[in-house]
Amino acid sequence: QVQLRESGPGLVKPSQTLSLTCTISGDSISSGGYYWDWIRHHPETGLEWIGYIYHSGDTSYNPSLKSRLSLSVDTSKNQFSLKLTSVTVADAAIYYCARQDRGMINTFDLWGQGTLVTVSS
Amino acid sequence: QAALTQPPSVSGAPGQRVTISCTGSSANIGAANDVHWFRRLPGTAPQLLIYRNNNRPSGVPDRFSGSKSDTSASLAISGLQAEDEADYYCHSYDNSRRAFVFGTGTKLSVL
Numbered sequence: 531q532v533q534l535r536e537s538g539p540g541l542v543k544p545s546q547t548l549s550l551t552c553t554i555s556g557d558s559i560s561s562g563g564y565y566w567d568w569i570r571h572h573p574e575t576g577l578e579w580i581g582y583i584y585h586s587g588d589t590s591y592n593p594s595l596k597s598r599l600s601l602s603v604d605t606s607k608n609q610f611s612l613k614l615t616s617v618t619v620a621d622a623a624i625y626y627c628a629r630q631d632r633g634m635i636n637t638f639d640l641w642g643q644g645t646l647v648t649v650s651s
Numbered sequence: 652q653a654a655l656t657q658p659p660s661v662s663g664a665p666g667q668r669v670t671i672s673c674t675g676s677s678a679n680i681g682a683a684n685d686v687h688w689f690r691r692l693p694g695t696a697p698q699l700l701i702y703r704n705n706n707r708p709s710g711v712p713d714r715f716s717g718s719k720s721d722t723s724a725s726l727a728i729s730g731l732q733a734e735d736e737a738d739y740y741c742h743s744y745d746n747s748r749r750a751f752v753f754g755t756g757t758k759l760s761v762l
Contacts, residue, residue: 571691575653576653576740576753576755577740577742578753579753592750593749626697634703635699635702635703635706635708636687636702637685637699637742638687638689638697638699639699639702641696641698642696643695644696
């Protein structure tokens with residue numbers, strides 16, 4: 531059974547960089563057919579797509595975050611990661627990693643449990 | 652403003668049928684982009700309920716159904732059960748924003 535698990539610091543100071551990692555178990559990130567996404571949930575504004583990465587390293591970012599965002603993949607560790615620079619309180623949210631099927635299902639068919647990120651000095 | 656708009660809340664009694672609307676525009680739903688539906692319980696991973704407008708993943712009961720017309724979509728839940736209480740979100744792609752977008756979310760209460 532494929533599972534995704536987010537990890538990273540739960541507290542980040544304003545203006546610093548948020549770094550999160552998603553570890554995939556039960557399947558290989560290199561198996562193809564999927565994009566690997568980051569999505570966040572704000573209590574007030576709901577779900578927001580952050581971006582995705584393919585195992586080759588190809589990426590697509592939400593234009594609203596593109597200037598601060600970097601996604602990377604480590605196929606040897608079966609992980610993909612997020613770096614978001616210059617964070618503010620508006621970046622406080624639950625961050626999910628998710629698998630996006632690019633075939634028949636054509637959407638996010640598997641999600642991690644999520645990790646809460648607080649932005650505070 | 653949100654690309655996809657949903658009612659903040661809906662409610663129904665056990666056994667009843669409810670529908671949740673998702674209103675978009677010509678940039679997303681009206682552009683023939685697929686609509687998908689997710690359910691989120693606090694503290695748990697979101698679950699895919701409907702993909703590509705009206706398809707259920709394996710394991711999702713046929714009490715859940717989806718439809719799409721013009722610039723809007725709907726999720727219908729029949730035979731309401733207490734465990735259906737959750738937040739529901741629609742999702743599509745917005746050609747104008749060049750991003751995947753989610754609905755504003757609807758909280759379902761089972762009375």
